[in-house]
Amino acid sequence: MQRPHRVVVLVLDGARPLDVGIPAEVFHPETGFPYEVSACGVTAGTVSSHGHFGFTVPRGLDALDDADTVIVPGYVPVGRPLPDEVREALRGAASRGARVASICYGAFALADAGLLDGLRATTHWDAAELLAQRHPRVTVEPNVLFVDEGAVLTSAGAAAGLDLCLHIVRRDLGVSPATEIARGLVTAPYRTGGQAQYLPTARAAVQGETLAATREWALAHLDQPLTVAGLAAHARLSSRTFLRRFTEETGSTPMRWILRARVDAARELLESTRLSVDRIAERVGLGTGSNLRLHFRRLLDVSPSEYRATFSGRD
Known part of the structure; x- marks a missing residue:
């Protein structure tokens, strides 16, 4: 029997509790999916x-x-230097082939270890400018929920x-397991990585001013x-206002x-399902199998048949 995928959450002093709790919940074995999650610190203890x-x-x-995946939750004070042993441990995990991810201000730890050099990354919007200033070799994207650079991933703050x-x-097991956990x-x-963070605006939104129902x-x-x-008609807005909102x-x-x-x-x-690609294209509104194949390849860089061979029938 194949061993579970080991997720280790690196809890640093000043860790934000929500950031620690999120991977603990998502990757908990009680979800029924092949993950094992644990926490560690610089040393064992409190x-x-x-x-x-x-x-x-x-x-x-x-x-x-x-660890197969290492996740660094956010911590405060933001951007404080890492202890040398933490920096080396993160580098060692990455060089060994472990996937490394951060939540919120945890991106500063990955950047301090040099794991974000030459890559795109994000963090909480209120620290994005500081991350860019401190680490000019990192392309900071302040307006997105998360960035996937393959072996290194970063997310914006809190719920992101x-x-x-x-x-x-979804990357590991497919859409259905992720949907079940959610x-x-x-x-x-599902919220795309490119979805905007909820940045502060000059005028607070009127309560209830949302398009969630239309989505x-x-x-x-x-x-x-x-x-x-x-869609604008459903939201009872003009097309121009709907598009902007x-x-x-x-x-x-x-x-x-x-x-x-x-x-x-x-x-x-x-x-x-075992529906044909043409039938699936009809059911999801893409019309033809060729149209589905085109967009599937463009967005996911695989064909529908390759995707099915990888993910269908997984426990």
């Missing part, structure tokens, strides 16, 4: 955290030696860590023709967002 909490960790940095962890599950956590199963309606009608005008809320145009939703719906059908 680690102080932000907000007068504390964590008891059973292992020190040696835990990174056999949940989006990142669910994205990792359902158990009572959260949206839910669109997801339920992907097999039908969807246009900006039709939709882009502000999601970081994407409506039609780009719908295309991604259709491809993701196709992914789930490829995993869970």
